[in-house]
Amino acid sequence: ATRVITIANQKGGVGKTTTAVNLAAALAKHGLQILVIDTDPQGNASTALNVDHRVGTPDVYSVLIEDQDFSEVIRQVPEIENLFCAPATIDLAGAEIELVSLVAREYRLQKALAKYLEFHKNKYGKNLDYIFIDCPPSLGLLTLNALVAAQEVLIPIQTEYYALEGLGQLMNNVNLVTKQLNPELKVSTIILTMFDSRTNLSQQVAQEVRKHFGDIVIPTEIPRAVRVSEAPSFQQTVITYDPGSPGAQAYVKVAKEFALRHASV
Amino acid sequence: ATRVITIANQKGGVGKTTTAVNLAAALAKHGLQILVIDTDPQGNASTALNVDHRVGTPDVYSVLIEDQDFSEVIRQVPEIENLFCAPATIDLAGAEIELVSLVAREYRLQKALAKYLEFHKNKYGKNLDYIFIDCPPSLGLLTLNALVAAQEVLIPIQTEYYALEGLGQLMNNVNLVTKQLNPELKVSTIILTMFDSRTNLSQQVAQEVRKHFGDIVIPTEIPRAVRVSEAPSFQQTVITYDPGSPGAQAYVKVAKEFALRHASV
């Protein structure tokens, strides 16, 4: 069965997009069929995956608000064979407010996705193995749609002090969704990002998170590494931009640990 | 007259809060009367300024949605005499959706602020010199309220590739507000944050921003410096936590350059 994972954290700049595109690329390189859905109006994931998201491109907004099929929106990612992406354009910026008054507003992504899974199997002869949904830094109706569509939540946590502050709110929101909208949903994974082993702050925050969340925290941290942040300027993930670099190797390792967890989930 | 500045950028984690609290602290230390308004439900600015923002504390939500006066919400910041803060609590998370159906929904902050200025002058015998409004990483009704209440927008730009992507959207939104809601509003200042002089990426992004935006970019960059990110874990700004550190000195310098610009505005 296809594993649908929402990557969420309302704290900004913690590595949601970077984690979505690099986990996806690492798993696709291993031969798995992967889809990334970009629900952030800034379209950073679409940029890193080199998928057109200029104004007017059919995108996640067309699916959520105009009832277009995902099959008309999803693109193959150049250079990475098994990787697909549903892009986000600037139109999505209006979606939060436009969704407020639509019928079944929390279920629109889930319904559209269920329809696409069938289409993908018929077209490519294989099921999608993983779907990663990249969220904007807020807990509005776009993130809500992603939480309803997924079975798992993956939370990237930057090893910085402010990163700890919003976690309670995020967990509460996930629990609300599980109780009222999507009983399958659970926080399955936490990944520590931009870890700088030279600073006490990074060590302290990492320790705090492991103490508090236990086994769901992936053992390998993602180091702060400039090649990771350079890659999107070349419309690439760090996996293809500099596969031997510390950042790429850490994402490959975390992708393996993440995939193995599924075996026992 | 009081200078009201909104610190906005829908890209997450670019240093909005860090810039708001450190500029405010630096200017307050020079004897100016400063107010920070925290409109981010995570309340990071309230944390850095050591102002209580537990559930139930009167906050910006009470002002925007329950018509409470700012005079019952604003607190003096401990340790920094001339600095005040209107805190944000978790209640603010519901404000974006609740504001959608309220009358004069874009003007609620502006109206409440106008009333408070009078109160502050009567109580403390001095006008507020600067008001900084810290925004969440989105362009919803909270940021919209902040843009309507202000005369200036200060945009922190992290020297990273993704930071360039959302700028067009931000500028468009500011122009819309200027045309339709607040004719005085203009982007007065850009500050480059988390600058790492050792990386090409930082240099390139800084160069690109200066080329594109010219004089409104403050000459001094804020360096990436761990003491800056440690300070909030001690409920402090870096200005009081480690005044001699490179991060604190950079914010003091930028605060001076920022204040001097006003003389000619």
Ligand SMILES: Nc1ncnc2c1ncn2[C@@H]1O[C@H](COP(=O)(O)OP(=O)(O)OP(=O)(O)O)[C@@H](O)[C@H]1O
């Ligand atoms: N391991 C890393 N090392 C160095 N830089 C990183 C790393 N991970 C992410 N970055 C950089 O940090 C910034 C924030 O990361 P990213 O944009 O992925 O976070 P986000 O949570 O998706 O942000 P937003 O909240 O705006 O959606 C980006 O400029 C990115 O390139």
Ligand SMILES: Nc1ncnc2c1ncn2[C@@H]1O[C@H](COP(=O)(O)OP(=O)(O)OP(=O)(O)O)[C@@H](O)[C@H]1O
């Ligand atoms: N100059 C700096 N050097 C080192 N770390 C910094 C610096 N400025 C900010 N930080 C750290 O980077 C992170 C992001 O900064 P901050 O929270 O101020 O950004 P923001 O734009 O307010 O984020 P959000 O979009 O979530 O509101 C924080 O953990 C902060 O402590």
Ligand SMILES: [Mg+2]
């Ligand atoms: Mg992102």
Ligand SMILES: [Mg+2]
């Ligand atoms: Mg902030």
